[in-house]
Amino acid sequence: MGEVRVDRSEGFGERLLGVLLDRARLLPPQLIAPLIADEVARIGGCDVSILLQDYAQELLVPLPGSKLHVGQPVPVGDSSAGRAFLRGEVVEVAQSPSGVRMFLPLLDGSDTVGVMALTLDAVGDDDRRLLRRLSGLVADMLVTKNAYTDQFFQARRREPMSVSAEIQWTLLPPLTMSVPQVEVAGILEPAYRVAGDSFDYALNGNILHAAVIDAMGHGLDAATMATVAIGAYRHARRVFISLAEKYAFMDDAISRQFGPDHFVTAQLMHVNTATGEMELVNAGHPAPLLIRDGRVVQQLESATTLPIGFGGEMPRIREHTLQQGDRVLCYTDGIIEEHVGDGEQFGEERLIRCVNRLGEAEPSQGLRADLRRLSHTLKRERSGRTSDDATLFMIEWRGGPADHLAVLD
Structure with a gap:
C-alpha cells in the first residue's frame, strides 16, 4: 500500500492569519493595532481603523494607535460602519475615483464588539473570504487583550x-x-x-x-x-x-x-x-x-x-x-x-x-x-x-x- 501524502503547506491566507496569531500572543495590548495594520497592508489594504461602540450605543469610536487611521467618531444609526455593526454584515462602499472602503463587523461569537474599516484597490471573493476570517481573529484578539488593559475601555468612554x-x-x-x-x-x-x-x-x-x-x-x-x-x-x-x-x-x-x-x-x-x-x-x-x-x-x-x-x-x-x-x-x-x-x-x-x-x-x-x-x-x-x-x-x-x-x- 503506497504512502498517502497529505498537503499541509500554507497558502497565503493561512500564512497571514498564522503570523498574526503567532505574534499577537505575546504582544502588549498597545501593539495589537499596529500589528493588525501591518498585516492588512500585506494584502494591499490601507487606512485601517478599528471602531469600538461607546457605552451609550450611539457612536463608533476609533481606537487610537500607531499606523491606524484615526478619524472622528461615526454614528451607529446612520453610517456604513453602523450598518455593518448592527447587522453583523460586511458593507462595501465604492470610493472616488477608485477603490473600495470595507467595513467588517468584529464578531466575538455572535456579539459585535466593533468594526474594522479598510480600503482596497479592488475586492474579489478571495479578498472577502480572507478579510472575514481576519476580522474574526481581530475580534478574538481585542476581547482577549481587553482583560489586560484599560485602553479599550477608555476609547469607548465618551463622558465620565x-x-x-x-x-x-x-x-x-x-x-x-x-x-x-x-x-x-x-x-x-x-x-x-x-x-x-x-x-x-x-x-x-x-x-x-x-x-x-x-x-x-x-x-x-x-x-x-x-x-x-x-x-x-x-x-x-x-x-x-x-x-x-x-x-x-x-x-x-x-x-x-x-x-x-x-x-x-x-x-x-x-x-x-x-x-x-x-x-x-x-x-x-x-x-x-x-x-x-x-x-x-x-x-x-x-x-x-x-x-x-x-x-x-x-x-x-x-x-x-x-x-x-x-x-x-x-x-x-x-x-x-x-x-x-x-x-x-x-x-x-x-x-x-x-x-x-x-x-x-x-x-x-x-x-x-x-x-x-x-x-x-x-x-x-x-x-x-x-x-x-x-x-x-x-x-x-x-x-x-x-x-x-x-x-x-
Missing part, C-alpha cells in the same frame, strides 16, 4: 462614568447573543450612571436561562446589591435546576447580606429553545410584553411573587408557549415611571404604543438594531430624561433543531 456604573458594566454578559434557535439583546440607561439594574443569561443545552433585576436605591448601595443578586443567580443557575430554587437562593442571599429593609425586583425565565415553552417567575417587576409580528399582543402576567429579599414563599411558575418569531420584551420600572413633559408618568400604554409604532414603521433590522432603536425612541419620548435606571432586555425565539453546524465557505 460613576463608580456604580463601572461595577455594573463589569458585571454584564455580552449585550447580544445569537444562535439559530434564539437571540437575546440588552441595553442599559443611563449608560454612564446606571446603578441597580442588570441582566444575565446563559444557554445550557436547550434551555435559555435569563434574569432581569432592579436593586432598590441608587448609587453604590444599589450596585452592591445588584452584584450580590447576579452572583447568587449565577451560582444557583450552575447548581440548581428550577426557577423556584433560583428565586429562593437569591432571596436568602439578599436577606442575609442586607437585612429585611432591602430588596431586589426580578424576572427569572427559562425558555426551551427547541419547543418555545417558557417558564416565568415575576418578583415585583412590570410584566414582560409578548411581541408578535411587530405588535404587542399581550402582557405575560404571572402569579404574584414578593421581591427578592423579603423572604417570600416559593413562587408559583407561570408557563407560556411562544410561537416562532415571537419576542419577549422585559423592562425595569425606570422605563415607565419617568415623568414626561405633562408631569404624568410615561406609563405602560405609551411604551406599548412606541413598540407598535416602530414595528409598523419599517421592517425589522434584527434584534439588536430594533432594541437599540426602541431604547433611543423611548429616550426621545421622555425628552432625554433618564432619572432612574431604565433597562430593556429582549428575547426572540426562532425554534428549529440545534444539532447541526452551519459551514461557511
Whole structure:
C-alpha cells in the first residue's frame, strides 16, 4: 500500500492569519493595532481603523494607535460602519475615483464588539473570504487583550462614568447573543450612571436561562446589591435546576447580606429553545410584553411573587408557549415611571404604543438594531430624561433543531 501524502503547506491566507496569531500572543495590548495594520497592508489594504461602540450605543469610536487611521467618531444609526455593526454584515462602499472602503463587523461569537474599516484597490471573493476570517481573529484578539488593559475601555468612554456604573458594566454578559434557535439583546440607561439594574443569561443545552433585576436605591448601595443578586443567580443557575430554587437562593442571599429593609425586583425565565415553552417567575417587576409580528399582543402576567429579599414563599411558575418569531420584551420600572413633559408618568400604554409604532414603521433590522432603536425612541419620548435606571432586555425565539453546524465557505 503506497504512502498517502497529505498537503499541509500554507497558502497565503493561512500564512497571514498564522503570523498574526503567532505574534499577537505575546504582544502588549498597545501593539495589537499596529500589528493588525501591518498585516492588512500585506494584502494591499490601507487606512485601517478599528471602531469600538461607546457605552451609550450611539457612536463608533476609533481606537487610537500607531499606523491606524484615526478619524472622528461615526454614528451607529446612520453610517456604513453602523450598518455593518448592527447587522453583523460586511458593507462595501465604492470610493472616488477608485477603490473600495470595507467595513467588517468584529464578531466575538455572535456579539459585535466593533468594526474594522479598510480600503482596497479592488475586492474579489478571495479578498472577502480572507478579510472575514481576519476580522474574526481581530475580534478574538481585542476581547482577549481587553482583560489586560484599560485602553479599550477608555476609547469607548465618551463622558465620565460613576463608580456604580463601572461595577455594573463589569458585571454584564455580552449585550447580544445569537444562535439559530434564539437571540437575546440588552441595553442599559443611563449608560454612564446606571446603578441597580442588570441582566444575565446563559444557554445550557436547550434551555435559555435569563434574569432581569432592579436593586432598590441608587448609587453604590444599589450596585452592591445588584452584584450580590447576579452572583447568587449565577451560582444557583450552575447548581440548581428550577426557577423556584433560583428565586429562593437569591432571596436568602439578599436577606442575609442586607437585612429585611432591602430588596431586589426580578424576572427569572427559562425558555426551551427547541419547543418555545417558557417558564416565568415575576418578583415585583412590570410584566414582560409578548411581541408578535411587530405588535404587542399581550402582557405575560404571572402569579404574584414578593421581591427578592423579603423572604417570600416559593413562587408559583407561570408557563407560556411562544410561537416562532415571537419576542419577549422585559423592562425595569425606570422605563415607565419617568415623568414626561405633562408631569404624568410615561406609563405602560405609551411604551406599548412606541413598540407598535416602530414595528409598523419599517421592517425589522434584527434584534439588536430594533432594541437599540426602541431604547433611543423611548429616550426621545421622555425628552432625554433618564432619572432612574431604565433597562430593556429582549428575547426572540426562532425554534428549529440545534444539532447541526452551519459551514461557511
